[in-house]
Amino acid sequence: xxxxxxxxxxxxxxxxxxxxxxxxxxxxxxxxxxxxxxxxxxxxxxxxxxxxxxxxxxxxxxxxxxxxxxxxxxxxxxxxxxxxxxxxxxxxxxxxxxxxxxxxxxxxxxxxxxxxxxxxxxxxxxxxxxxxxxxxxxxxxxxxxxxxxxxxxxxxxxxxx
Numbered sequence: 001x002x003x004x005x006x007x008x009x010x011x012x013x014x015x016x017x018x019x020x021x022x023x024x025x026x027x028x029x030x031x032x033x034x035x036x037x038x039x040x041x042x043x044x045x046x047x048x049x050x051x052x053x054x055x056x057x058x059x060x061x062x063x064x065x066x067x068x069x070x071x072x073x074x075x076x077x078x079x080x081x082x083x084x085x086x087x088x089x090x091x092x093x094x095x096x097x098x099x100x101x102x103x104x105x106x107x108x109x110x111x112x113x114x115x116x117x118x119x120x121x122x123x124x125x126x127x128x129x130x131x132x133x134x135x136x137x138x139x140x141x142x143x144x145x146x147x148x149x150x151x152x153x154x155x156x157x158x159x160x161x
Contacts, residue, residue: 072098
């Protein structure tokens with residue numbers, strides 16, 4: 001199931017220019033998510049982002065997409081994931097929204113706490129927070145917005161609600 005009304009990320013960048021936002025709608029499918037991730041990686045490379053920045057963005061993006069597909073949409077291919085992103089010279093910004101009921105990020109256990117070391121939940125959120133400068137969620141908890149500033153440290157206020 002390919003998006004019909006919304007162009008692919010590559011088409012959106014070509015039509016609007018690389019500094020303009022791209023909007024992509026995909027089914028809850030890991031293959032479709034990988035396609036979008038690859039297109040975003042190519043846009044970052046074309047904008048001469050550093051390898052460490054690209055690595056961090058790719059990792060955070062993969063975690064967010066998996067969360068949307070697996071946890072948000074429960075692997076239901078009839079549900080979609082909306083992605084909006086923008087690659088600018090100084091910052092990369094992305095928003096990923098699923099059709100799920102959402103969650104409260106404050107309720108996710110700290111994966112570094114001794115009692116949680118054997119559990120797999122929370123690691124993806126931790127990686128997203130580590131590699132991106134800002135990570136925020138809408139009130140419902142079914143949309144994440146991430147921002148990565150280029151060639152700058154992110155500071156300590158990485159997570160907002």
